[in-house]
Amino acid sequence: MSVTVNIPADMEVVYEYPRSMNKVYTHYCPGCPHGILHRLIAEVIDELGIQDRCIGVAPVGCSVLIYKYFNVDFVEAAHGRAPAMATGIKRTNPDKIVFTYQGDGDMAAIGTAEAIHAANRGERLTTVFVNNAIYGMTGGQMAPTTLPGMVTTSTPMGRDVRLAGYPVPMSEILAQTKGAVYITRQMALDLPSIVKTKKAIKRAFMAQMADLGYSSVEVLSTCNTNWNMSPWDSMVWAKEHMVPTFPLGDFKMTDEVRALKVR
Amino acid sequence: MAKGMVVIDVDRCKGCGLCVQVCPVGILQLSPDAFNAKGYHPVMVTEMEKCTGCASCARICPDVVFTVYRKKRVRKSA
Ligand SMILES: Cc1ncc(C[n+]2csc(CCOP(=O)(O)OP(=O)(O)O)c2C)c(N)n1
Ligand code: SF4
Ligand code: SF4
Numbered sequence: 001m002s003v004t005v006n007i008p009a010d011m012e013v014v015y016e017y018p019r020s021m022n023k024v025y026t027h028y029c030p031g032c033p034h035g036i037l038h039r040l041i042a043e044v045i046d047e048l049g050i051q052d053r054c055i056g057v058a059p060v061g062c063s064v065l066i067y068k069y070f071n072v073d074f075v076e077a078a079h080g081r082a083p084a085m086a087t088g089i090k091r092t093n094p095d096k097i098v099f100t101y102q103g104d105g106d107m108a109a110i111g112t113a114e115a116i117h118a119a120n121r122g123e124r125l126t127t128v129f130v131n132n133a134i135y136g137m138t139g140g141q142m143a144p145t146t147l148p149g150m151v152t153t154s155t156p157m158g159r160d161v162r163l164a165g166y167p168v169p170m171s172e173i174l175a176q177t178k179g180a181v182y183i184t185r186q187m188a189l190d191l192p193s194i195v196k197t198k199k200a201i202k203r204a205f206m207a208q209m210a211d212l213g214y215s216s217v218e219v220l221s222t223c224n225t226n227w228n229m230s231p232w233d234s235m236v237w238a239k240e241h242m243v244p245t246f247p248l249g250d251f252k253m254t255d256e257v258r259a260l261k262v263r
Numbered sequence: 264m265a266k267g268m269v270v271i272d273v274d275r276c277k278g279c280g281l282c283v284q285v286c287p288v289g290i291l292q293l294s295p296d297a298f299n300a301k302g303y304h305p306v307m308v309t310e311m312e313k314c315t316g317c318a319s320c321a322r323i324c325p326d327v328v329f330t331v332y333r334k335k336r337v338r339k340s341a
Contacts, residue, residue, distance in 0.1 A: 005270050007268070007270075007332055008268075008332075010334055010335055011267075011268060011316075011332040011333065011334055011335065012332065012333060012334075012335050013330065013331070013332055014267075014316055014318050014331045014332065014333045015318040015321035015322070015329060015330060015331035016330050016331075017327055017330070018327070021327065025275065025301070025326075026325075026326065028325065029277075030277035030278055030279035030303065030325075031277070031279030031280070031281055031325060032325055033325065034325070035324075035325025035326050035327075036323065036324070036325045039324075039325070039327055190285075190323075191285050191319055191322060191323055194322055194323060195322065230280070231279040231280060231281055232280060232281060232284045235281075
């Protein structure tokens, strides 16, 4: 459907479709923050003017098709292996800006080793780590990040920490590595936090552009479909229940990263 | 005259309702009767005159449905 709209001459555009995103529909459920985060990354790539130099590495999980949605180069990694693949790409193409986009199943379960070692080696990579406390794509099973007592399809009585352990604090762990220069946890659960998350993603990309080391932005997110809530209710729920377990903040920020001027 | 204005790409909308929650002047709602090509009740503007062009709707939208316009600021001459 094409609609022609007359824009009054005294109006200027303040928000328009990011250039780094393809004009296609995404397959995400209505209200899924994956869409918000794709948009934020595309806006950052546009603002930094790095569309031609960017290479994304796609995960396995609901965002497995992310390469279709971005108007930048992309490759698909095996489940959890995005940081390893990104390492090879960045080392052979040091002038490119390489980022991985990973869910909590991808990054904190099957791909824990790859993530920690990439950070520890100080690979010049940027990771956007979307933590929705569940395996979304496969039908809502428990992830290592699932909250204690949280009901999922594989923990119908709630996560029992005696059997399944505690939520994995990925950002706190990554912050211990020497090679990491910027490790932060944000959330995309309301308007102010979305604005802050964008700024963090921008800082993380800028840290790579300045060749400083590994950077990761964990973003608390939702899976309204598998949580069985409306999109807005899931955001309210996550703010109330996820933040106490996964506190927000910068777990590591070197002086060089702090000195970056992020506008 | 309105300070701002939004253009809605109706067929991109999945009717998630996040924008309805954040619009500070409460002028967004999901169309009660209409469906879009994907079968969702898309968002609609009830009173465009009240739009401030703040772009809150665009900043929470997961599906890039909104293009937002705002009245140009006229510089005061010294
Ligand atoms: C090697 C391998 N093991 C298991 C799977 C099944 N699998 C697909 S997606 C997924 C988990 C995805 O969860 P997450 O990373 O949290 O992303 P989300 O879907 O929640 O966005 C699993 C276990 C797979 N595809 N490949
Ligand atoms: S299943 Fe969950 S994570 Fe996957 S698209 Fe739907 S809401 Fe998003
Ligand atoms: S630009 Fe602001 S005021 Fe206008 S519809 Fe969007 S949220 Fe409401």
